Amino acid sequence: MPAPDGGIVFAILAFVIIVSALMVVSLKNIFHCALALVLCLFAVAGVYILLNAEFLAAAQVLIYVGAVAILMIFAVMLTSKLASRKIRQTNENALTAFFVCVIVALSTIVLITKTDVWRLTDKALPADNIATIGKYLMTKFMLPFEVVSVLLLAAMIGAIVLARKEKS
Amino acid sequence: MFYYLGLAAILFSIGLFGVLTRRNTIGILMSLELMFNAANINFVAFNRYIITDGLTGQLFAIFIVVVAAAEAAVGLAIVLLVYRNWRGIDTDHYSVMKW
Numbered sequence: 001m002p003a004p005d006g007g008i009v010f011a012i013l014a015f016v017i018i019v020s021a022l023m024v025v026s027l028k029n030i031f032h033c034a035l036a037l038v039l040c041l042f043a044v045a046g047v048y049i050l051l052n053a054e055f056l057a058a059a060q061v062l063i064y065v066g067a068v069a070i071l072m073i074f075a076v077m078l079t080s081k082l083a084s085r086k087i088r089q090t091n092e093n094a095l096t097a098f099f100v101c102v103i104v105a106l107s108t109i110v111l112i113t114k115t116d117v118w119r120l121t122d123k124a125l126p127a128d129n130i131a132t133i134g135k136y137l138m139t140k141f142m143l144p145f146e147v148v149s150v151l152l153l154a155a156m157i158g159a160i161v162l163a164r165k166e167k168s
Numbered sequence: 169m170f171y172y173l174g175l176a177a178i179l180f181s182i183g184l185f186g187v188l189t190r191r192n193t194i195g196i197l198m199s200l201e202l203m204f205n206a207a208n209i210n211f212v213a214f215n216r217y218i219i220t221d222g223l224t225g226q227l228f229a230i231f232i233v234v235v236a237a238a239e240a241a242v243g244l245a246i247v248l249l250v251y252r253n254w255r256g257i258d259t260d261h262y263s264v265m266k267w
Contacts, residue, residue, distance in 0.1 A: 021202050059233055063237050071244055101188070104180075120218060133230070136227055151238055162245035
């Protein structure tokens with residue numbers, strides 16, 4: 001099995017991703033969890049750059065770190081008394097869930113290493129793939145693009161309607 | 169490619185663990201984001217290393233990011249609504265869908 005592209009950079013990014021993801025699921029203070037989530041999403045953007053997906057990395061930083069994580073932090077602060085460390089943050093299923101997750105991870109990794117029907121290539125993607133993405137979004141993926149814009153509008157209106165104070 | 173897929177598998181399992189064990193609803197949503205990112209890493213890795221005729225994997229990943237953003241917006245609005253009605257967002261506080 002050859003070494004991954006990016007070598008030491010990939011190793012560092014993978015380490016950061018796994019450690020910060022573990023912090024997201026295990027820290028007691030939910031606010032610290034949100035900050036660890038930001039770190040994890042940044043590292044995932046780095047992985048995208050290693051994989052020649054520069055536009056996706058930029059979108060990841062803008063949407064996830066800029067919007068979703070900020071939204072999470074706002075929600076944590078609006079429900080502020082839950083951020084105290086007194087409250088137990090996990091339920092009674094932790095041990096069972098741990099074994100289930102270890103089994104899922106190990107079986108997936110075994111499947112990945114055993115499977116070799118993929119037609120692999122080492123050819124790098126063209127350097128101008130941002131232009132190609134734009135072209136695809138306006139031609140072949142026109143319909144999903146429009147559907148997803150309607151979905152965003154629906155989500156925006158839905159969020160406003162849900163979070164509005166009811167008059168009573 | 170196998171390293172990227174393995175990283176995504178580990179990240180997905182960590183997110184699954186969070187979804188299964190968190191009591192705080194916002195914590196569950198954060199773990200969901202981790203699982204979305206694991207799926208995205210898979211898409212981009214396949215797009216990079218498998219012979220395809222375009223950038224379909226990256227486009228799918230972009231659509232996943234957008235759908236995840238919409239999901240987070242609606243999910244957090246529901247969380248705020250639940251907090252207003254029950255004064256708490258732990259998943260064992262509320263067990264009804266209608267009141």
